[in-house]
Amino acid sequence: MGTLFKQGTIVTAGDQFVGDILVEGEIITLIGKDISPEGHEVIDCAGKYVMPGGIDVHTHLELPFGATVSNDDFETGHKAAAFGGTTSHIDFAIQPIGGTLADGLANWQKRARLAQIDYGFHMTITDLNEDVMAEIPGMLDEGITTLKVFTAYKGVYQLDDGSLFRIMNVAKDLGMLVMVHAENGDVEAYLKPRLIAEGKTDPVYHAASRPPEIEGEATNRMVTMAGMIDCPLYVVHMTCEQSIEALRRGRKLGYPVMGETCVQYFFLTVDEHLGAPGFEGAKYVASPPIRSKHDHGILWQAVQDGTLQHISTDHCSFWYEGGIGPCEDWRAEHGNADWADFERLDPSYRRPGKELGLGDFSKMPNGMPGIEDRMLMIWEFGVNGGRLSPSKFVELMCTNPAKMFGMYPKKGTLAVGSDADILVWDPTVEHVISADTHHMKVDYNCYEGTRITGKPILVYQRGNKLVDGDEWLGKIGGGQYIRRKPNAEIL
Ligand code: URP
Ligand code: ZN
Ligand code: ZN
Numbered sequence: 001m002g003t004l005f006k007q008g009t010i011v012t013a014g015d016q017f018v019g020d021i022l023v024e025g026e027i028i029t030l031i032g033k034d035i036s037p038e039g040h041e042v043i044d045c046a047g048k049y050v051m052p053g054g055i056d057v058h059t060h061l062e063l064p065f066g067a068t069v070s071n072d073d074f075e076t077g078h079k080a081a082a083f084g085g086t087t088s089h090i091d092f093a094i095q096p097i098g099g100t101l102a103d104g105l106a107n108w109q110k111r112a113r114l115a116q117i118d119y120g121f122h123m124t125i126t127d128l129n130e131d132v133m134a135e136i137p138g139m140l141d142e143g144i145t146t147l148k149v150f151t152a153y154k155g156v157y158q159l160d161d162g163s164l165f166r167i168m169n170v171a172k173d174l175g176m177l178v179m180v181h182a183e184n185g186d187v188e189a190y191l192k193p194r195l196i197a198e199g200k201t202d203p204v205y206h207a208a209s210r211p212p213e214i215e216g217e218a219t220n221r222m223v224t225m226a227g228m229i230d231c232p233l234y235v236v237h238m239t240c241e242q243s244i245e246a247l248r249r250g251r252k253l254g255y256p257v258m259g260e261t262c263v264q265y266f267f268l269t270v271d272e273h274l275g276a277p278g279f280e281g282a283k284y285v286a287s288p289p290i291r292s293k294h295d296h297g298i299l300w301q302a303v304q305d306g307t308l309q310h311i312s313t314d315h316c317s318f319w320y321e322g323g324i325g326p327c328e329d330w331r332a333e334h335g336n337a338d339w340a341d342f343e344r345l346d347p348s349y350r351r352p353g354k355e356l357g358l359g360d361f362s363k364m365p366n367g368m369p370g371i372e373d374r375m376l377m378i379w380e381f382g383v384n385g386g387r388l389s390p391s392k393f394v395e396l397m398c399t400n401p402a403k404m405f406g407m408y409p410k411k412g413t414l415a416v417g418s419d420a421d422i423l424v425w426d427p428t429v430e431h432v433i434s435a436d437t438h439h440m441k442v443d444y445n446c447y448e449g450t451r452i453t454g455k456p457i458l459v460y461q462r463g464n465k466l467v468d469g470d471e472w473l474g475k476i477g478g479g480q481y482i483r484r485k486p487n488a489e490i491l
Helices: 076-083 101-114 129-139 161-174 185-197 206-209 211-228 241-252 270-274 280-284 295-306 330-332 337-346 375-384 390-404
Strands: 003-009 017-025 027-032 043-044 047-054 054-059 086-096 117-123 147-151 175-180 231-236 259-260 310-312 420-433 453-461 464-468
Touching: 003 390, 003 420, 043 206, 054 076, 054 259, 054 310, 054 375, 054 390, 076 086, 076 453, 076 464, 086 101, 086 453, 101 117, 101 129, 117 211, 129 161, 147 161, 161 175, 161 211, 175 211, 185 206, 185 211, 185 295, 206 270, 211 231, 211 241, 211 259, 241 259, 241 295, 259 295, 310 390, 330 337, 375 390, 375 453
Parallel strands: 003 043, 003 047, 054 086, 086 117, 117 147, 147 175, 175 231, 231 259, 259 310
Antiparallel strands: 003 017, 017 027, 047 420, 420 453, 453 464
8 A cells, every 4th residue: 555645736846736645655656647556555645735845955963063963963953953953954963073984974873873854965074084085985885975074163173275175186086076164264263362351251242253245255165275186175064245256256167156045044134133132143154154134045046046056054053051960970970971961861951052152142052943944935036926936946945956856856856756744734834943943953933933834744754754744753763864965966
């Protein structure tokens, strides 16, 4: 017996039509008109959109940052993702300082034992040496086709230009894609202590320490180096006119360079959010910083004209009011155990969060939650807002990421033979986004009180129902690792 999605408006990146989809086992076996319901469970999809499950290629589950670790793990983050229509994501495994790529991979494989949706890994290189160079080809055997680098976070993750160029050369030879967080870390490292010394310690000064020019400069540098040797490059979390112009210039020159922005960069501003009274702005401290309404317009234009290919989240959730309850003694007694273990014993305990930056923005963990909000917000302000067609929405949220990251057509589309990752999306259902009802493990929502119309009412992963209205049906261990293919498409 299969599951027959009947009479829905099927949306792919290239098409929109009323039809039926038959799922048998974990894959789509038939798409057509009037498929016989005999012997199948029938899901009446009349009046609904039927779309591929969303893909988010930029998330940080349990990311160590400064004196803490981001809240959502593969259990809570995955549940939240699925409620928002995302059924696959790629998280960043990180080479520990002084460690190997294998160490980083092992750390993230351990986290992924809690997986409830499908996931992959990028490999972040934080320290390039001969041993690491020798490890890179082996990543392909692990199904990892993307190498992440930073031009920012000096003294922690930042690599020098020589290392960056060396990584680009090996990536090109191996058919891998280089991903970059592009901000000039040296300039930021100069600006930040001066602001603090001048008493400019509030969250809003985080933006002054990372102005748009340093994002534009680093993007241009990376695009130029990639263009010199034809290395595929993907610039993550782009926020502003300066970096978009650098990417657009490279693409016009025919360089294999692509980019994403994240949901928050369309909606939040320095003036209203980061500069909110009191400590409220802490909720919005992320790198690069949120920008201006002018930049929001630049980003909508860039997704519409194809300069940007994907909208991700950079999901990295920290408590606004964290550090509540005794834990450090317990952790010490238990061999420096994970905060998460203590939180399971005492759910009222909260690991440290944004309050670490009270009186000094430079001590604040950087990042914002959004894995659950991404598709809801972009549907509301993109599709309902008249900026994107439903097909363009699917292209940005599902199909392009699958193509660029070596998962297509297993993921990212509705086709015979594809994984049955399916959303039944009700375009009429109304919902108010709120921390009171979201599933992310965090005590605020960046879009609190926003009214939206349209959300997934049924979410399937490989034919298994994960979400039915408000009900969660996923299970720990239900998510599968996605082995990705090299030489992916350049879009
Ligand atoms: O502020 C951010 N973006 N935190 C997560 C780490 C990163 O730089 O992507
Ligand atoms: Zn980043
Ligand atoms: Zn990130």
